[in-house]
Amino acid sequence: xxxxxxxxxxxxxxxxxxxxxxxxxxxxxxxxxxxxxxxxxxxxxxxxxxxxxxxxxxxxxxxxxxxxxxxxxxxxxxxxxxxxxxxxxxxxxxxxxxxxxxxxxxxxxxxxxxxxxxxxxxxxxxxxxxxxxxxxxxxxxxxxxxxxxxxxxxxxxxxxxxxxxxxxxxxxxxxxxxxxxxxxxxxxxxxxxxxxxxxxxxxxxxxxxxxxxxxxxxxxxxxxxxxxxxxxxxxxxxxxxxxxxxxxxxxxxxxxxxxxxxxxxxxxxxxxxxxxxxxxxxxxxxxxxxxxxxxxxxxxxxxxxxxxxxxxxxxxxxxxxxxxxxxxxxxxxxxxxxxxxxxxxxxxxxxxxxxxxx
Numbered sequence: 001x002x003x004x005x006x007x008x009x010x011x012x013x014x015x016x017x018x019x020x021x022x023x024x025x026x027x028x029x030x031x032x033x034x035x036x037x038x039x040x041x042x043x044x045x046x047x048x049x050x051x052x053x054x055x056x057x058x059x060x061x062x063x064x065x066x067x068x069x070x071x072x073x074x075x076x077x078x079x080x081x082x083x084x085x086x087x088x089x090x091x092x093x094x095x096x097x098x099x100x101x102x103x104x105x106x107x108x109x110x111x112x113x114x115x116x117x118x119x120x121x122x123x124x125x126x127x128x129x130x131x132x133x134x135x136x137x138x139x140x141x142x143x144x145x146x147x148x149x150x151x152x153x154x155x156x157x158x159x160x161x162x163x164x165x166x167x168x169x170x171x172x173x174x175x176x177x178x179x180x181x182x183x184x185x186x187x188x189x190x191x192x193x194x195x196x197x198x199x200x201x202x203x204x205x206x207x208x209x210x211x212x213x214x215x216x217x218x219x220x221x222x223x224x225x226x227x228x229x230x231x232x233x234x235x236x237x238x239x240x241x242x243x244x245x246x247x248x249x250x251x252x253x254x255x256x257x258x259x260x261x262x263x264x265x266x267x268x269x270x271x272x273x274x275x276x277x278x279x280x281x282x283x284x285x286x287x288x289x290x291x292x293x294x295x296x297x298x299x300x301x302x303x304x305x306x307x308x309x310x311x312x313x314x315x316x317x318x319x320x321x322x323x324x325x326x327x328x329x330x331x332x333x334x335x336x337x338x339x340x341x342x343x344x345x346x347x348x349x350x351x352x353x354x355x356x357x358x
Contacts, residue, residue: 001323001354002026004331005343006059006212008288011038016339017047021054023347027210029059029089029331033096036286041074048081057087059212059331060156060174062096063113064105069128069135072120076137076145084149088121089174090114091156095239095286098246101279107161114155114169123147154210163187164194167202177213177308181325188326210329211322215308215342217315217349224309225300232342233307234290234298235335240306241266241297242282258305262297269293288336316353323354 004027005020017028028047032040040058047056056078061071071090079086090113092105105113119126123145125136140147155166156174166173173191178184188209195202214236216229223229245266247253255263273281285291290298308315308330319330334342 001319001327002329003346003351003354004029004059004210004329006031006331006333007043008333008336009033009037009040009043011043011046014043014046014050016343017054017056018050019340020343021051023343024351025054025343025347026329027055027057027087027331029057031287031333032058032061032065033099033286034065035096035099036283036288041078044078045081048078048086051082053085055085055087056082057154058089060089060091060154062093063090063110064093064097064102067128068113068116068120068126072117073137073145075151076121076123076140076147079149079151080143080146083146086146086149087152087154088117089154089156090117091174092162094158094243094246095283098279099283099286103250107165110162111165111169114153114165117153118169121147121151121153154208157190160190160193163190164197167191167194167196167200168198170207172208172210175209175211175327177211177306177330178322178325178327179305181321184322184325184327204326205328208328209326210331211327212331212333213306213308214332214334215315215330215346215350217345218309218311220311223300224304225298228338229303229309230290230295230298232334232338233303233309234295235285235287236333237298237302237306238285238290238294239287240302242286245270245282256305258301261301262299266294266297287333290335312349312353315350319350319354 003025005025006029009030020028030040030044044056075088092110094104097104116126116128123140125134128135152171154172154174155170157163157166158176175187178187214233216232244255248255
């Protein structure tokens with residue numbers, strides 16, 4: 001099992017990626033959400049200059065905010081700074097678009113973007129625009145960009161159709177954190193189905209599967225909702241509630257049972273927000289901190305359903321079982337204030353117990 005770190009891109013805190021490298025994290029996935037964090041490519045450029053080994057990329061780039069040629073040129077520029085250790089994670093934009101009041105990119109448009117990206121990431125020609133015209137980078141050989149070292153394309157998906165696109169177009173997949181090995185098998189099946197429909201066969205070890213979560217390593221006897229765990233995991237847990245609310249209000253999806261005790265209260269709180277500002281209010285503090293008025297929604301049940309919480313031995317057992325079911329890496333996204341402490345604790349207490357290199 002490998003461990004990566006998902007980073008709320010911060011132009012003034014590249015030292016966080018530097019520390020992750022020193023601790024042995026394999027990849028730094030810098031998040032792309034233009035209305036809440038720093039620009040991910042500017043932050044990646046600084047990280048490339050200050051690191052030597054850790055693999056660097058987007059976690060994930062949002063297809064609906066930049067056309068494929070812009071994304072390809074941006075990550076190929078990073079590849080010129082960090083040759084051979086650059087990757088592109090890409091998704092349809094659940095937060096980055098919704099925070100601007102827009103829905104995520106539709107599946108058909110997302111697939112067109114992926115189909116353009118694959119050849120562009122190799123410096124080859126792709127069709128772009130309406131009407132479609134052939135395009136390629138015209139000056140790749142003077143150091144502007146780097147296509148000589150491969151740039152793997154990791155496709156993010158939450159459901160059967162988007163994960164099938166990962167199997168069809170990707171070099172790897174980014175998944176929601178599976179709750180158990182059976183769930184991992186189900187997600188891997190969606191990816192494999194997309195690959196099979198495209199005539200591809202995915203080999204274990206050559207098509208990495210990465211899940212996003214956060215981790216709190218408990219002391220013996222410590223509760224899963226202790227003040228420390230709430231500080232470390234609360235923001236990630238609340239992002240789960242943000243996502244469920246967006247799915248309910250935009251698509252009519254019922255909230256998961258774990259939210260039953262807080263759902264009505266949460267909806268009533270947001271009912272007081274002016275409709276033209278609701279898209280901003282939903283994601284306030286997103287994956288960084290919990291607003292004081294939202295603390296009451298961070299229940300133990302929500303923490304345990306959305307985050308990995310347990311003693312080091314328990315967590316290692318869960319991760320090893322998921323690895324056997326097909327998961328290759330977890331990337332952790334701790335809350336902003338305790339992020340360094342979480343980075344250290346996971347590396348010191350969990351890495352040694354997990355099979356394979358971290």
